[in-house]
Amino acid sequence: MPGHGAAYFGKLAFGLVVMFAILAGLQAAPRRSRKIIIAFFTFLGGLYFALEFFYPAPSGENFLTGYQPLVAGLGAVIGSFAIGLGVFSLVQLHLRTLSRLRPGWGYSIVLLVSFVAMTVFGLMNEYSPNATVIPTVGGLWQSQNAHGMFRFLFSGGLSNLGSATFSIIAFYIASAAYRAFRLRSIEATLLMAAALIVMVGSVSFGTALTAGIHPKLTDGSENPWANLRIENIAQWLLMEVNTPAQRGILFGLTLGLLATSLRYWLSLERGAYFDKEL
Amino acid sequence: MQHASENWWVSGLVVLLSLIIIGKVLSAQRGRVPFIRRIPGLNAIDEAVGRATEMGRPVMMVPGISGLDVVTLQALSIFSYVARAVARFGNKSIMATIDPIVTGVAEETLRDAYADAGRPELFEEGDVRYLTGQQFAFATGVAGILIREKVAASFLFGAFYAESLIFAEVGQQVGAIQVAGTTQTNQIPFLIAACDYVVIGDEFYAASAYLSRDPTLLGSIVGQDYCKLLLLGIILIGIISTSLLTLIHGGPVAHLLHTLVDFLKVK
Structure with missing residues (x-):
């Protein structure tokens, strides 16, 4: 629930003033000092999480665990400032497109109208959901309140458009699979064969093809030929071939993540963020 | 915890x-x-940017759909190199972002890269575009840019999920040369099927070392x-x-x- 009342807005204003003061201070600081400040706070942030993890926590919590909402809140504050910058950049870009009538300016109108409508009805939905926004006009349409309009735009528009985009992936999978499975090389042929076995082994039609191979012999013991049932071959491919390969990749990725995190945390990185001036 | x-x-x-x-x-x-071994996907960056320049069409970069985390920072680090190549060739680049914090960092990264290449005037405010915070709205936005701008080279580095195939297939449809790398192992097969070059696994984290040769x-x-x-x-x-x-x-x-x-x- 959003906050209300003078005290809430007073705290909000105080927070804004403090944040702008910090930003102004950072902007005014010499470039070298600014980088040291950023490196220091990066280290401090990482140190908190490292200490919180390594300090013994017999009951599942230690003396640092309680500060996690505060640290998460700091991240949210920085994020909320950045949203303003992102929105500014987006609106500026589309206003420029519109003012110069660049190709596709019609899309900019759609975006700006949608943006204003979602913002207005989104805020009204939080603070005044029962306010009438569209009055009843004869027998044409009934009155609509802010909550109804927001639901119409969000659930009726945005959510459905998202679902429609998601469903398009099915067609893209078909076209990508067509290209991937063309038998151009040994690797593509192996991929095609493996995919075919896994797909056929996952449907009842496929399992019916090898249903004649019984899992048990007449004396009740395991039938070794049952390994050749298509669903068993598919399972073997998934568990004994695919999973180890994926785990190998995951080992590399996790070590890469650890190394990169260490470089950022300790400001060892010499790249776009902490260059040689530091 | x-x-x-x-x-x-x-x-x-x-x-x-x-x-x-x-x-x-x-x-x-x-x-x-x-010494580190050759990574073909990363060698293709100059080739892709050069081809885009010859065709007079822009280069597209997408740093995944997560917020400002280590994966995105690594992607931006790779894009810093791509942007330098773009600036060297005198071409135009577009970066689409889903997170406003990433937008700010990306703008600084690209601005620095263009300045490093000695072409700061090539960087424009609209080159880094914050589109939306919604996954599939972002996918639609990126697909729209790929088609409208007739992008000739597309670089997909970062954390991608279900939308990865939308980016890669639309890029394929517009004839863009595509280089991709993700930390999401489930998405790697889709990228391999639709992209020209894919960096796999920890090659993603090795990329900045490979490109910069920084000790x-x-x-x-x-x-x-x-x-x-x-x-x-x-x-x-x-x-x-x-x-x-x-x-x-x-x-x-x-x-x-x-x-x-x-x-x-x-x-």
């Missing part, structure tokens, strides 16, 4: 791996610069390889011990092997 005290063995291993990586970084900074980054890559050897050793000990346990059923050796296998098991 997870804590080290729940499993000191794994936590100690993390500390050991960290020390190995830091040790190799410091060693490389002191002048012991190692710190190269040292970190070698540190990771030593860590992999250590982990491989632990896995081998586990395999051999477990296999021997099927042959040896009693006595002090079996007891020792049981203790070792129990110790190595992740609880």
Whole structure:
């Protein structure tokens, strides 16, 4: 629930003033000092999480665990400032497109109208959901309140458009699979064969093809030929071939993540963020 | 919340791996610069940017759909190199972002890259575009840019999920040369099917070292390889011990092997 009342807005204003003061201070600081400040706070942030993890926590919590909402809140504050910058950049870009009538300016109108409508009805939905926004006009349409309009735009528009985009992936999978499975090389042929076995082994039609191979012999013991049932071959491919390969990749990725995190945390990185001036 | 005290063995291993990586970084900074192998996907960056320039069409970059985390920072680090190449060729680049914080960092990254290449005037405010915070609205936005701007080279680096195939297939449809890399192993097959070059697994993290040849980054890559050897050793000990346990059923050796296998098991 959003906050209300003078005290809430007073705290909000105080927070804004403090944040702008910090930003102004950072902007005014010499470039070298600014980088040291950023490196220091990066280290401090990482140190908190490292200490919180390594300090013994017999009951599942230690003396640092309680500060996690505060640290998460700091991240949210920085994020909320950045949203303003992102929105500014987006609106500026589309206003420029519109003012110069660049190709596709019609899309900019759609975006700006949608943006204003979602913002207005989104805020009204939080603070005044029962306010009438569209009055009843004869027998044409009934009155609509802010909550109804927001639901119409969000659930009726945005959510459905998202679902429609998601469903398009099915067609893209078909076209990508067509290209991937063309038998151009040994690797593509192996991929095609493996995919075919896994797909056929996952449907009842496929399992019916090898249903004649019984899992048990007449004396009740395991039938070794049952390994050749298509669903068993598919399972073997998934568990004994695919999973180890994926785990190998995951080992590399996790070590890469650890190394990169260490470089950022300790400001060892010499790249776009902490260059040689530091 | 997870804590080290729940499993000191794994936590100690993390500390050991960290020390190995830091040790190799410091060693490389002191002048012991190692060699790293060729990564074809990253060699293709200049080729893709050059081709886009010849065609007079822009280059597109998408740093995934997560917020400002290590994966996105790594993607931006790669894009810094791509942007330098774009600036060198005098072409135009577009970066689409889903997170407003990433937008700010991306703008600074691209601005610095253009300045480093000696072409700061080529960077325009609208080159980095914050589109939306919604996954599929973002996918639609990126697809729209790819089609409207007739992008000739598309770089997809970062954390991608279900939308990865939309980016890659639309890029394929507009005839863009595509280079991709993601930390999401489930999306790698889709990218391989639709892109021209894909960096797989830890090549994603090795990219900035490979492109910049910075000793710190190269040292970190070698540190990771030593860590992999250590982990491989632990896995081998586990395999051999477990296999021997099927042959040896009693006595002090079996007891020792049981203790070792129990110790190595992740609880």
